[in-house]
Amino acid sequence: MRKVDVIIVGASLAAAAAAKRLTDAGLETVLLERKTLPRHKICSGILSPRGHRFLLENFGPLPPEVLHAPTSCRGVTFHFPSMVSLSMDFFGGTTPHLHRKYSDHWAIQQSRAEVHDETSFAGLEDHGDHVLVHARKHGEPLEYRARWVIGADGPSSLVTRAVYPDYPKQIPWFFVGQKFHDIIECPLDEQYFHFWFHPGLGHYTWSHARDGRQIVGVGFKRGDNFAAKHANVVNYLSEKHGVKLKEHTDDEGCAENFGPSLINRYVFGKGNVLITGQAAGFLNMIGEGMSCALHSGAISGEAVVEARLRNRPVQELYRKMIASEVRRTSDQWNPLKIAFDRPHEADFPAALMALSWRERGLVLRDLWRFVVLYKEFKWGRQIANAALQRPLLNGYSVRKWL
Numbered sequence: 003m004r005k006v007d008v009i010i011v012g013a014s015l016a017a018a019a020a021a022k023r024l025t026d027a028g029l030e031t032v033l034l035e036r037k038t039l040p041r042h043k044i045c046s047g048i049l050s051p052r053g054h055r056f057l058l059e060n061f062g063p064l065p066p067e068v069l070h071a072p073t074s075c076r077g078v079t080f081h082f083p084s085m086v087s088l089s090m091d092f093f094g095g096t097t098p099h100l101h102r103k104y105s106d107h108w109a110i111q112q113s114r115a116e117v118h119d120e121t122s123f124a125g126l127e128d129h130g131d132h133v134l135v136h137a138r139k140h141g142e143p144l145e146y147r148a149r150w151v152i153g154a155d156g157p158s159s160l161v162t163r164a165v166y167p168d169y170p171k172q173i174p175w176f177f178v179g180q181k182f183h184d185i186i187e188c189p190l191d192e193q194y195f196h197f198w199f200h201p202g203l204g205h206y207t208w209s210h211a212r213d214g215r216q217i218v219g220v221g222f223k224r225g226d227n228f229a230a231k232h233a234n235v236v237n238y239l240s241e242k243h244g245v246k247l248k249e250h251t252d253d254e255g256c257a258e259n260f261g262p263s264l265i266n267r268y269v270f271g272k273g274n275v276l277i278t279g280q281a282a283g284f285l286n287m288i289g290e291g292m293s294c295a296l297h298s299g300a301i302s303g304e305a306v307v308e309a310r311l312r313n314r315p316v317q318e319l320y321r322k323m324i325a326s327e328v329r330r331t332s333d334q335w336n337p338l339k340i341a342f343d344r345p346h347e348a349d350f351p352a353a354l355m356a357l358s359w360r361e362r363g364l365v366l367r368d369l370w371r372f373v374v375l376y377k378e379f380k381w382g383r384q385i386a387n388a389a390l391q392r393p394l395l396n397g398y399s400v401r402k403w404l
């Protein structure tokens with residue numbers, strides 16, 4: 003049985019950030035990744051300025067092979083049913099358009115941690131002074147003994163399920179699917195990620211350019227017809243925006259734990275097991291999750307380093323240290339912060355003020371109707387209520403029962 007200081011489950015961005023902190027402090031760290039590396043990751047790859055700064059500061063300049071074409075992104079364009087479009091540039095200029103298969107692998111390599119790929123986490127036993135980790139490689143069981151474990155295994159985290167078996171039933175889930183189209187004609191500016199606040203299209207609808215093709219994606223509930231929802235969006239783009247696409251050539255989709263950051267249902271682990279990244283619930287508005295995965299991942303690594311240095315329980319340290327990231331993520335949903343502060347990384351207030359009074363009124367009306375749409379869903383109701391009440395809530399404390 004292999005004995006190490008820390009096992010990290012997952013070999014993505016949260017894992018790379020955690021691993022970097024641990025290896026810098028001299029802790030023997032092994033990452034377990036179920037797939038063969040470099041591995042595919044479904045993601046638009048639009049990096050926020052904060053995520054970009056983190057990569058530069060911690061891993062150095064990005065090599066060109068970790069980027070998709072177009073290689074950079076200027077910001078985000080919101081489209082509304084009233085046909086007002088709002089383009090918001092990122093603060094501080096363009097950011098790289100990441101090809102997650104290669105960017106994540108590059109970050110993992112830069113962390114200098116040892117990686118065991120094709121190795122799936124299967125379970126754990128926390129014995130107080132160490133954790134036994136059960137894994138499987140090519141169908142064969144494997145065991146590791148670690149002082150600490152970090153679960154950085156994404157939205158459907160098995161580490162989270164091992165620590166909180168009921169958790170999947172307690173949070174909102176939704177599905178996303180995207181199709182890749184060759185382009186006949188596309189007037190949507192390829193320098194922006196495009197997002198529709200349109201109740202007739204669904205609660206999560208996006209499109210952007212990648213490597214000469216156009217991606218069209220939709221969010222949907224269990225039982226919804228993805229193909230029909232997608233076709234509806236393609237028709238809408240054609241009629242309203244003049245986007246002419248060929249039949250799709252590829253498609254993909256996955257389940258997402260959307261909403262925990264809004265309703266304050268983060269999970270951080272128990273005993274010697276920490277949970278971080280999207281597994282912990284970190285996901286910013288409109289599904290931007292790389293920056294908070296990187297930052298929360300780094301904080302989980304720092305908490306372990308601190309626990310070792312000061313001989314203190316790691317949970318106590320992690321929960322104190324992660325509070326800043328909780329506040330930052332939750333602020334993204336706070337209407338007062340959005341109106342009077344800058345919780346996002348693209349300039350929404352400036353873009354709104356650049357519109358005429360009439361257009362601003364239309365945008366605010368459309369946003370209101372969009373939030374109300376969430377009330378269709380059981381969990382959506384809770385999310386919509388939280389969004390509407392957020393300024394009244396003292397919602398930033400980490401829930402004790404989790």
Ligand SMILES: Cc1cc2nc3c(=O)[nH]c(=O)nc-3n(C[C@H](O)[C@H](O)[C@H](O)COP(=O)(O)OP(=O)(O)OC[C@H]3O[C@@H](n4cnc5c(N)ncnc54)[C@H](O)[C@@H]3O)c2cc1C
Pocket residue numbers: 011012013014015016017034035036037041043044045046047048049050121122123124154155156157159160178180219256258278279280281284285289290291292293295
């Ligand atoms: C369609 C889509 C578009 C998105 N677009 C953007 C975007 O443009 N910008 C942005 O910032 N965010 C985007 N996101 C969100 C972003 O991809 C995630 O929030 C981010 O990748 C989370 O990082 P993570 O390190 O926490 O986990 P993940 O990136 O999910 O990585 C988890 C890792 O754990 C591994 N793993 C899982 N289970 C096991 C196991 N049992 N054993 C071993 N390994 C395991 C997985 O294979 C994976 O490598 C998008 C998400 C989707 C679905």
